[in-house]
Amino acid sequence: MELLKTPSFPIENITPDVKKLAYAIKNTMYHNKGVGLAAVQIGTNINLIVIDPEPEKKNCTIMINPKIIWKSDTSNVDKEGCLSCPGILCHIPRANKIDIEYTDLDGEKIYKNNCTPWESRIILHEISHTNGELIIDYLGLLQQRLYFDKLRKIVKKTKRIAKK
Secondary structure, three states: OOHHHOOOEOOOOOOHHHHHHHHHHHHHHHHOOOOEEEHHHHOOOEOEEEEOOOHHHOOOEEEEEEEEEEEOOOEEEEEEOOOOOOOOOEEEEEEOOEEEEEEOOOOOEEEEOOOOHHHHHHHHHHHHHHOOOOHHHHOOHHHHHHHHHHHHHHHHHHHHHHHO
16 A cells, blocks of 8 residues: 555656556556556556556557646546555546646657546546555545455455465
């Protein structure tokens, strides 16, 4: 959990290892039926996210050092889940639309304007991970405690199953 709460480091060079990691993140996201995943979620604290608002089409976008350059003044509160916080949904306010700048795997600087509300929500969620933020940070203290109690039970049950 400590790594997930630590801001990610920018990527200076796009090496073969960075590309290999990007594809591993993509495959992990699809395997877990997610629509986004950050490198920090699989244990590597670098500023890389993968998103796919329509995973059934398998058309993901890999973003290196993503940066929000504009957010709409209007926002929307909606439920979000997270692969790092299994079994929990949080109501989180996010900007309806964003413009983003990032580098792709070929080293090209990309500017994406006017992202859809769904795409904006996914990107903002994943960028939160690169800033060391989790959806549980939006919960009150009592709700956080209940979540961690639930998580401890899941871990305990998993360990029992693994021993068999």
